[in-house]
Amino acid sequence: MTVIYILDILGTFAFAISGALVASKKNFDLFGVIIIAFVTAVGGGMLRDIMINAHPINWIGDLNYIWTILIAVVFTFLFKSKIEPLRKTFFLFDTVGISVFTLLGLQKGLSLHLPIFVALIMGVVSAVFGGVIRDVLTRKVPLIFKKEIYASACFLGGIFYLLLCFFEVNETINFIISAAIIIVVRTLSVIYKLELPRIKDR
Numbered sequence: 001m002t003v004i005y006i007l008d009i010l011g012t013f014a015f016a017i018s019g020a021l022v023a024s025k026k027n028f029d030l031f032g033v034i035i036i037a038f039v040t041a042v043g044g045g046m047l048r049d050i051m052i053n054a055h056p057i058n059w060i061g062d063l064n065y066i067w068t069i070l071i072a073v074v075f076t077f078l079f080k081s082k083i084e085p086l087r088k089t090f091f092l093f094d095t096v097g098i099s100v101f102t103l104l105g106l107q108k109g110l111s112l113h114l115p116i117f118v119a120l121i122m123g124v125v126s127a128v129f130g131g132v133i134r135d136v137l138t139r140k141v142p143l144i145f146k147k148e149i150y151a152s153a154c155f156l157g158g159i160f161y162l163l164l165c166f167f168e169v170n171e172t173i174n175f176i177i178s179a180a181i182i183i184v185v186r187t188l189s190v191i192y193k194l195e196l197p198r199i200k201d202r
Contacts, residue, residue, distance in 0.1 A: 004100060004175065009068055011097020014090050016041040016072035017083065019134050024080065026138050030073075036134055037073050041065070043130035048105050048122045052112055091190070099182035101127040102154040103161055103175055120158045127154045149189035152196060157182035 019040025023033040042065055045058035059065040076083065083090070105126025109119025128144050128151045135142040144151045161178035169177075188194065 004104070007096055007100045008104065009064065010093050011100050012041045012065055012068045013072050014093030014097050015130055016069040017076050017090060018094060018131070020073050020076035021080070021083065022134060022138050022140075024076065030077075033076070034070070034073050036137060037069050037076075039137065040130045040134040041069050041072070043133040044101060044126045044128060045105065045130075047129050047133075048108070048126045051125070052109065052114060052122060054108065054112060095183050095186045096179070098127040098150070098154055098186070099157060099179035102158055102182060103178055106158050106161060116162060120155065120162065123158045124151055124154045127151070149185065149194055149196060153182045153185040153189065156185055 016037040019037040020033050022040075023036035026032075028036065042059045049055070049057040102123040104123075106119050106123030108126075109122040110116075112119075114122065132142040132144065157178045160181050161174060164174040164177065
């Protein structure tokens with residue numbers, strides 16, 4: 001079991017808890033909470049695999065994702081009142097998760113010989129579209145369309161990964177550097193409330 005795989009599972013766990021919390025605030029029943037946790041955690045990767053016709057689809061090929069999601073739902077039900085103080089911890093897991101998902105999605109696109117820009121988009125889809133599906137199903141405006149620098153951080157990290165690939169940097173070092181860029185950009189954007197420009201009314 002590699003470090004990257006462990007981070008992938010931790011990111012899945014954090015995303016699933018994020019989905020479960022949103023669903024519980026909407027007063028969904030247990031089945032609804034599981035569905036929202038599921039799409040939040042693996043929806044981006046599943047959408048990516050469907051779009052590029054990659055089989056088996058991420059969670060079908062590795063049932064550890066399913067078990068991780070179910071454990072996250074149980075954890076949320078048992079410790080919901082205690083999770084709120086850990087919000088910063090889960091933000092860290094979430095941020096690590098999107099960095100790992102971005103690069104894994106990008107790598108998968110490159111392994112299938114997709115055009116570089118398409119592979120980069122697939123990396124971003126892997127990272128953020130689980131949250132988009134969650135927000136749509138729970139009738140919220142998706143976070144990436146509102147304010148925080150989220151998908152942009154993934155895009156930037158993916159570009160750095162491709163640049164380092166061009167210069168033939170060691171794969172592990174490349175992954176670590178590119179993931180760190182996503183984590184740093186995402187964290188600083190939240191700390192300093194950085195936003196992308198908006199189209200304003202005159």
